[in-house]
Amino acid sequence: MSGAVAARLAELGHTLPDVVPPLAAYQPAVRSGAYVFTSGQLPIVDGKLVATGKVGAEVSAEEAYDLARVCALNALAAVRSVVGDLDRIARVVKVVGFVASAPDFTGQPAVVNGASELFGEVLGDKGQHARSAVGVAVLPLDAPVEVEIQVELLP
Template identity: 55%
Template sequence: MSPWRASAAALAPDVALAELGLALSEAELPAATHVPAVRAGTLVFTSGQLPIREGELLATGRVGDTLGVADGQACAQWCAINALSAIRSEIGDLGQVKRIVKVVAYVASGPLFTDQALVANGASELLGKVFGEVGRHARSAVGVSALPLDAPVELELVVQI
C-alpha cells in the first residue's frame, strides 16, 4: 500500500496527524545558537531535528549496531514530527505548505550498515500520510559515525510555502 494520500486537499495536515494519533508540540528552542527553522522567500529550512518526544530521546546508539532498522524508522518519524513542529512555529499553519521539497536524513550507523534509505523511509512515509502528493520529495539518506546526544537519526526538511 502506498504511503501517499490520494489528495492533499482531502485533509488538513493537522487533521491527518490527528487521524494517525499524532499531535505536534511547540518547537523547542535549540540548546545551541541557532533557530529551529528559517524562512527564505517561499522556502522554509529546518535545523537538524532529533527524535525527541516529551523532552527525551526515543533511543540512543547506532542503527545496525545497538538498534534495528525498525527502531531507526521510528526515530526518523519522530524527527519528521519535530521538523513539522519547527515549520509550524515559523509559518503558523501547516496548511500553507505547498510542497515538501527535500528531506535529508542522517543515520548514525556502523561502516558495514547500508540500509540508511530504509531508515529514512520512516520520515518519508509519515510525510506522505500527512501531506499526500504534496509530501513527495527529493531525499538524501546519509550514514554518519555519530550524531548529537548519541541520537540514531537527525533530519532536516525543506518545504515550499
C-alpha cells in the same frame, strides 16, 4: 492547530509536538521567501532523546525507522513555529536524513523512509520530495537519526 493537515495528523493518531528548543546557537527553522528550512531534528519527545546509539548495533533498523518518524513530526513542528499553519505548505521539497550507523550498516534509505512515508501520509502529494539518506559516524547527543527538511509555502 486547526486545518486539513491538523485533521490528517489527528486521523493518523499523531500529535504535533511543540518545537524542540535549539541545543546550540541556531534556530529550529527559518523562512527565506517562499521556503522554510529546518535545522536537523532529533528524535526528541517531551524534552528527552528517545534512543541513543548506532543503527545496526545498539538500535535496530526498525527502531530507527520509527525514530525517523519522530524526527519528521519535530520537523513539521519547526515549520509550524515559523509559519503558524501547516496548511500553508505547498510541498516538501527536500528531506535530508542522517543515520548514525554501525560500520557495516547500509540500510540508511530504509531508515529515512520513516520520515519520507510520514510526510506522504500526512501531506499526500505535497509530501513527495527529493531526498538524501546519509550514514554518519555519530550525531549530536549520540542520536541514531536526524532529519531536516526544506518546505515551499503557498503564495
